[in-house]
Amino acid sequence: DVKVTQSSRYLVKRTGEKVFLECVQDMDHENMFWYRQDPGLGLRLIYFSYDVKMKEKGDIPEGYSVSREKKERFSLILESASTNQTSMYLCASSLLGPGVGETQYFGPGTRLLVL
Amino acid sequence: GENVEQHPSTLSVQEGDSAVIKCTYSDSASNYFPWYKQELGKGPQLIIDIRSNVGEKKDQRIAVTLNKTAKHFSLHITETQPEDSAVYFCAASLWGGSNYKLTFGKGTLLTVNP
Numbered sequence: 767d768v769k770v771t772q773s774s775r776y777l778v779k780r781t782g783e784k785v786f787l788e789c790v791q792d793m794d795h796e797n798m799f800w801y802r803q804d805p806g807l808g809l810r811l812i813y814f815s816y817d818v819k820m821k822e823k824g825d826i827p828e829g830y831s832v833s834r835e836k837k838e839r840f841s842l843i844l845e846s847a848s849t850n851q852t853s854m855y856l857c858a859s860s861l862l863g864p865g866v867g868e869t870q871y872f873g874p875g876t877r878l879l880v881l
Numbered sequence: 882g883e884n885v886e887q888h889p890s891t892l893s894v895q896e897g898d899s900a901v902i903k904c905t906y907s908d909s910a911s912n913y914f915p916w917y918k919q920e921l922g923k924g925p926q927l928i929i930d931i932r933s934n935v936g937e938k939k940d941q942r943i944a945v946t947l948n949k950t951a952k953h954f955s956l957h958i959t960e961t962q963p964e965d966s967a968v969y970f971c972a973a974s975l976w977g978g979s980n981y982k983l984t985f986g987k988g989t990l991l992t993v994n995p
Binding site for chain 1: 882887890913915917922923924925926927930970974982983984985986987988
């Protein structure tokens with residue numbers, strides 16, 4: 767069974783703090799993704815990575831950065847947290863390539879509150 | 882880029898009734914259309930998907946239909962049960978090349994009343 771774990775289920779931070787959200791997958795997947803989920807807005811892609819040290823911007827990358835030093839781990843960084851980054855953050859992973867790589871496996875999410 | 886519209890945003894049905902959720906997409910090149918189910922407190926999970934070379938796909942009580950000409954696809958759940966209550970997301974993607982992204986709809990909250 768594919769397992770995607772996220773370091774925290776709930777997180778409370780102050781405005782201006784640097785925040786790290788960690789995601790680990792145990793299935794040797796090449797692709798990893800970070801989404802944020804907001805009521806009425808669905809899932810929006812922040813960043814994704816298709817290989818170690820590779821990253822590509824998604825639809826809403828502003829205010830975020832990512833790091834992928836190891837294949838199994840993908841970190842989302844909020845350099846200076848702001849209240850409008852209060853959200854549910856979901857990590858996902860998938861295999862590489864069409865025909866086998868379409869299914870994305872999601873972690874349980876981290877609910878971040880920025881005060 | 883791709884844009885996916887999903888309707889309705891909320892749907893309430895009686896147990897045993899059918900439920901239908903509809904999505905439209907904008908990019909005629911999209912060729913892969915998955916549906917994800919998100920239960921309370923969990924991440925989304927794939928429940929069914931369809932590729933553009935197929936018009937319909939069924940898996941027990943759930944089915945997905947695709948109309949490429951009209952650029953819309955639908956999820957059908959028959960004989961609904963309380964455990965079907967969840968948020969459902971449709972998505973669209975162009976697979977092949979370097980594109981690994983899914984574009985999601987905004988979600989439908991389905992409530993099945995016992």
